[in-house]
Amino acid sequence: MDVDRLLPTPEAADLIALTREIADKELSPKVDEYEAAETYPEGLFTTLGEAGLLGLPYPEEYGGGGQPYEVYLQVLEELAARWAAVAVATSVHTLACHPLHTFGTAEQKERWLPAMLEGRMIGGYSLSEPQAGSDAAALSCKAERQDDGSGYRIHGTKAWITHGGRAGFYALFARTAPGSHGISCFLAPGATEGLSFGAPERKMGLQAVPTTSAYWDGALLEADRLVGDEGQGLQIAFSALDSGRLGIAACATGLAQAALDAAVSYANERTTFGRRIIDHQGLGFLLADMAAAVDAARATYLDAARRRDLGRPFSRQASAAKLLATDTAMKVTTDAVQVLGGYGYTRDFPVERYMREAKITQIFEGTNQIQRLVISRGLVA
Known part of the structure; x- marks a missing residue:
């Protein structure tokens, strides 16, 4: 995965580069083995915390990264493209920090928030x-x-x-x-x-x-x-969930991107009837639709994140991003299995895992039926 990202600052570009380096070194080599064996990645979240990746959207004064939400979400997408479970856990950690940061007293924040944002407490x-x-x-x-x-x-x-x-x-x-x-x-x-x-x-x-x-x-x-x-409590919970839904949208987009990358790589190497299968129009158009859907999912979650960063209402846009990105992840991962044919149905290639992982994104942080309810209520005059 090497998405050409439009980032707001050189610092953000450096952060994405650091994330890719860590993800390629610490996540990619382990994911298949650990997922198959259902083995917890001991020490991995400590590594992410020491790199400053567990408190990115929170203030530096409390040990956070002071990054806009649009940058944090793109970091999350990079993690998800290598290891969805780790990215989801990172998103949940960020979600769990929200109540204290947003509704806690100054004394509470000074006492507990630094350890949370620095990753000493997950x-x-x-x-x-x-x-x-x-x-x-x-x-x-x-x-x-x-x-x-x-x-x-x-x-x-x-x-x-x-x-x-x-x-x-x-x-x-x-x-x-x-x-x-x-x-x-x-x-x-x-x-x-x-x-x-x-x-x-x-x-x-x-x-x-x-x-x-x-x-x-x-x-x-x-x-x-x-x-x-x-x-x-419900005010706090729903406030946190608006942001958490964007985290899941970013994770789903990263998962879809990984499936697209795997499908494109296979289609460029596999030949039938004397041609690469990507050169057959039926397959090429399927990949084009997959790529367009991933781009649309990314654009949708970034639009919602930028509204959040500007202090504008974003609840409806967060639900739309969660809905679109997770439905996209389910379809793109399913299509990736189709591109690989029989091989896609085996555990020799990661696309079958991507397909299994994509399903839960349509369920947690509010099912996609709930997202439709939120969106429709936002349309009432």
């Missing part, structure tokens, strides 16, 4: 529950305020946590009162007495980074672990 996002996925207002996990002022006791089950059991902290959403205005946000330590995790889910793809359930059995979170005000 984050997980704990919103979904077994019976509350897209309907976040239906959360039942409870946070009971203690009369002695010691904090909150957490009871309940959370689901679908990327980096579950391995993260150093979780952005946790739990119920402090009835109703849709009764959800609150907490910054929960990964090592908390009374917190345990289920076995990793047996997934179609993204197998090297665990996704688990979490079980809260009366764990005590100190009062200063509350982020924002009581009852502000």
